[in-house]
Amino acid sequence: MNGSTLEIDGLRKRYGDTVALDGVGFTVHPGEVFGFVGSNGAGKTTTMRITLGVLSADAGEARIDGRPIDLEVRRTVGYMPEERGLYPKMRVGNQLRYLAELHGLSRSDATAAVQRWTERLGIEGRVNDTVDSLSLGNQQRVQLAAALVHDPAVLVLDEPFSGLDPVAVDTMSDVLLEKANAGVPVLFSSHQLDLVQRLCHRVGIIGGGRMKAVGPVDELRGRDGTTLTVHAPDAPAGWADHLPGVTTVSHENGRTALALGENADDQAILAAALATGPVHEFARTLPSLTDLYREVVA
Numbered sequence: 001m002n003g004s005t006l007e008i009d010g011l012r013k014r015y016g017d018t019v020a021l022d023g024v025g026f027t028v029h030p031g032e033v034f035g036f037v038g039s040n041g042a043g044k045t046t047t048m049r050i051t052l053g054v055l056s057a058d059a060g061e062a063r064i065d066g067r068p069i070d071l072e073v074r075r076t077v078g079y080m081p082e083e084r085g086l087y088p089k090m091r092v093g094n095q096l097r098y099l100a101e102l103h104g105l106s107r108s109d110a111t112a113a114v115q116r117w118t119e120r121l122g123i124e125g126r127v128n129d130t131v132d133s134l135s136l137g138n139q140q141r142v143q144l145a146a147a148l149v150h151d152p153a154v155l156v157l158d159e160p161f162s163g164l165d166p167v168a169v170d171t172m173s174d175v176l177l178e179k180a181n182a183g184v185p186v187l188f189s190s191h192q193l194d195l196v197q198r199l200c201h202r203v204g205i206i207g208g209g210r211m212k213a214v215g216p217v218d219e220l221r222g223r224d225g226t227t228l229t230v231h232a233p234d235a236p237a238g239w240a241d242h243l244p245g246v247t248t249v250s251h252e253n254g255r256t257a258l259a260l261g262e263n264a265d266d267q268a269i270l271a272a273a274l275a276t277g278p279v280h281e282f283a284r285t286l287p288s289l290t291d292l293y294r295e296v297v298a
């Protein structure tokens, strides 16, 4: 796919005695939505700030298409900082137009972009309001518009979903996927793991300044094998214990959860379940990203 690649490579950062980043690295490919998750203080904001050049690293660097992010490359990135950073007393429309022009758009292109993005994000009625008169959620929509208004080649968003109502969450999700479909690498941090699981092609889990896991969401969820849920109401306890590669995790009210090893044969399990009587449910389940996260950061 045509589009840019964002590489974060070996970032190290200390604040006094606190090691904030201890060799953080991962790549966001063209057209990929990458979810960056980790506990409070894990190092997400520090990573994003260094990526944008807002903060300097002690070692390592971020690159776009192999090029370190200098001021010129920086203009191609749409950034939504955690501390937000809009001018509170400036009108929404003027502010967005100003930011677009700062990124090199002509006055007429900037005006068109402001109209397009404020309509898309449902804030076209607020362009003449000052930012500080808006609700927090609407300020966040303006902040997203500010990150998008210069048609960036790369998006880096620090907790873009926090505090949004469900409709705004859907709009934000649609916009991120739309940008990714156009080839833009999208990196965002979030504590909303259900949303990350739904939206992201890949995730990176950071803990204590190090990457604990990076990969496609389903691959990470499946790395410890899958679980099979079987609802066979007449099956006695231990009905599957003789089958190779099968471990019974729980057996309650006719519902059995089985952990499957590599040599487990799901058709043999189904046959064994049917031998006990009717089978109402037979489904593979993966642990949720939340389960995986708890295990990885524990």
Ligand SMILES: Nc1ncnc2c1ncn2[C@@H]1O[C@H](COP(=O)(O)OP(=O)(O)OP(=O)(O)O)[C@@H](O)[C@H]1O
Residues within 6 Å of the ligand: 015, 018, 019, 020, 038, 039, 040, 041, 042, 043, 044, 045, 046, 047
């Ligand atoms: N300006 C600073 N001075 C001193 N320590 C800092 C500073 N900024 C961050 N830290 C420390 O660096 C570590 C990483 O913080 P960072 O803000 O990157 O985490 P985060 O993953 O974004 O957390 P959160 O989810 O709470 O936003 C933490 O231990 C934090 O206390």
